[in-house]
Amino acid sequence: MCIQDDELLARLDGELAPAEATAVDAHLAECARCRERSQTIAARSAEVTALLSELGPAEAATDPGFVLARLRARALDIREEQDAGGRRWFGRRWAPVWGLAAALITAVCFYSGPTAAMAQKFLGLFRVKTVVAVPVDFRFANDGDGKVLSQMLSQSVTVTKNEQPQPAATRADAARLAGFAVRLPAMRQDAPRLTVTGEQASHFTVDMKRLRTMMDLVNRPDLELPAGLEGARIAVDIPRGVRAAYGDCEKRDAAQGCLLVIQTPVPTVATLPEINLREVAELGLQVAGMTREEAARFSHTVDWTSALAIPIPVDAAGYENVEVDGVKGVLVTTRARGEHPAWYVLVWIKDGIVYTLGSANNPSLAVPLANSLG
Amino acid sequence: MEMVGEHLMTAGRGRAAWSESAFERVFAEFYGRIVGALCRMLGDRAQAEELASEVFLRLYQRPHEPESYDNIGGWLYRTATRLGIDSLRSAGRRALHERDAGTHLATAPDTPLEEALRAERARQVRRTLARLKPIQAQILMLRSNGLSYKELADALEVKPASVGRLLARSEEAFERAWRRVNPRQ
Numbered sequence A: 001m002c003i004q005d006d007e008l009l010a011r012l013d014g015e016l017a018p019a020e021a022t023a024v025d026a027h028l029a030e031c032a033r034c035r036e037r038s039q040t041i042a043a044r045s046a047e048v049t050a051l052l053s054e055l056g057p058a059e060a061a062t063d064p065g066f067v068l069a070r071l072r073a074r075a076l077d078i079r080e081e082q083d084a085g086g087r088r089w090f091g092r093r094w095a096p097v098w099g100l101a102a103a104l105i106t107a108v109c110f111y112s113g114p115t116a117a118m119a120q121k122f123l124g125l126f127r128v129k130t131v132v133a134v135p136v137d138f139r140f141a142n143d144g145d146g147k148v149l150s151q152m153l154s155q156s157v158t159v160t161k162n163e164q165p166q167p168a169a170t171r172a173d174a175a176r177l178a179g180f181a182v183r184l185p186a187m188r189q190d191a192p193r194l195t196v197t198g199e200q201a202s203h204f205t206v207d208m209k210r211l212r213t214m215m216d217l218v219n220r221p222d223l224e225l226p227a228g229l230e231g232a233r234i235a236v237d238i239p240r241g242v243r244a245a246y247g248d249c250e251k252r253d254a255a256q257g258c259l260l261v262i263q264t265p266v267p268t269v270a271t272l273p274e275i276n277l278r279e280v281a282e283l284g285l286q287v288a289g290m291t292r293e294e295a296a297r298f299s300h301t302v303d304w305t306s307a308l309a310i311p312i313p314v315d316a317a318g319y320e321n322v323e324v325d326g327v328k329g330v331l332v333t334t335r336a337r338g339e340h341p342a343w344y345v346l347v348w349i350k351d352g353i354v355y356t357l358g359s360a361n362n363p364s365l366a367v368p369l370a371n372s373l374g
Numbered sequence B: 001m002e003m004v005g006e007h008l009m010t011a012g013r014g015r016a017a018w019s020e021s022a023f024e025r026v027f028a029e030f031y032g033r034i035v036g037a038l039c040r041m042l043g044d045r046a047q048a049e050e051l052a053s054e055v056f057l058r059l060y061q062r063p064h065e066p067e068s069y070d071n072i073g074g075w076l077y078r079t080a081t082r083l084g085i086d087s088l089r090s091a092g093r094r095a096l097h098e099r100d101a102g103t104h105l106a107t108a109p110d111t112p113l114e115e116a117l118r119a120e121r122a123r124q125v126r127r128t129l130a131r132l133k134p135i136q137a138q139i140l141m142l143r144s145n146g147l148s149y150k151e152l153a154d155a156l157e158v159k160p161a162s163v164g165r166l167l168a169r170s171e172e173a174f175e176r177a178w179r180r181v182n183p184r185q
Helices: A005-012 A018-030 A032-053 A064-082 A092-101 A104-109 A146-156 A171-178 A208-217 A277-287 A292-300 A363-371 B002-008 B020-042 B045-061 B066-095 B102-107 B113-131 B134-144 B149-156 B160-181
Strands: A124-127 A130-136 A157-162 A166-168 A193-197 A200-205 A233-238 A241-246 A259-265 A268-272 A307-313 A317-324 A327-334 A343-350 A353-359
Touching (some): A005 A018, A005 A032, A005 B160, A032 B160, A130 A343, A171 A193, A171 A241, A317 A363, A343 A363, A353 A363, B020 B045, B020 B066, B020 B134, B066 B149, B113 B160, B134 B149, B149 B160
Parallel strands (some): A130 A307
Antiparallel strands (some): A124 A268, A157 A200, A193 A241, A233 A268, A317 A327, A343 A353
């Protein structure tokens, strides 16, 4: 009996088991017809292989780390669209806008004076000491262009470090992994679930053409871009932090007793070369809905050299300045939306650590809880 | 800022989503290979990367079932080559309205002749692939990327025993289509 084409091809491809191969060879030795077919198949296979090899080797791919970061942004984008809800403004879809910290608003937060002594070749290096609430009207990005804008922003940001979070069994473990003493609220008797958040580093290079397009997208082609920004590089490094979750934070309603306390050493922000960040700050504030005069006025009320700006979406949240843990802090409260409960976040900076404490419980408990950290 | 954002995110999603580290592992292992396979198929790195992103995005959106990990590579190759073939086919339809062969050569006057001829031939190979049934083009591309019969069976979700037959028929179909695309040969 003659051998089928597929078996002849498999023999040529070396895909037959030794016993089968021997049997095929034995048959070929005797059967001229099969030998001829085998030759035809071999010739065809060689031709097809040769032609396909004309397609050449693949070129090197773009840095996979960069692609992965972009992909995550896209995936989260889609998820956020699928379950649109109250966390819209604070959700990770808007991480790039929060990453306005890394882009426009980074600049807003940290103005460098000429006296700032700089490490390495970076000319700007900032360590924040206090928090300041910056009311912003995010509606500028709410008109369908938000997606493009956030994409443009995330494409401009190169993530250079993206450590994964890791669980910690005890406070001591968490402190050892994170490299600083962990403070927990004495008012809570239950044990928290501790996670050490990974170090995150990224940098952003200003591209004036792209910036101009972004201004067009937010319908502010009229805004003047500060000169000397082209090619400026802004690098942000957020160290490892510790996240303590009390109660059931799956649903995040008050009844579940969820309380989140996150503490992270202040981020390092560096710019190369030194840029006039106050100008950029005012640009950012104007994009965020202020008039030129308002932006200038606001920008002068803040010592940008040491302030961490907390953007407060005016249509979704309110805030008040409070005394907490011996320093000034900002208590942000968001309104309930759909299935998402009202939520508060208290932010303050003490001894080089940024603390955030958030819960759905009574906001009047925020400061006492924070003051019980020890 | 993310620290604040983190507070306000709602946790808990309806299905088994990918953990970041599991996804990252798969990504690190396969991204380069998938881009490579698509790049050869399409001859356009930017397009290959775009489609590769699409493939991984689709993976990310699938529920994560660790037990199916073994065949993630297969799933990725199948999805990638399928997207690649679709893209080649739609490019083929567009090309119907273009003048043939020589125009391409004329567009690259600075390229050494040999290089231009090679590029032209690669284009014809792609046009040939676009004329095949998708599964035929897929199996040929995947084998030329070095997959074994067993891997081909996994990637294309066909029985291992039928890989040889599918390959033999695909080569025949390729040869016929090649003669039609390129009657001078």
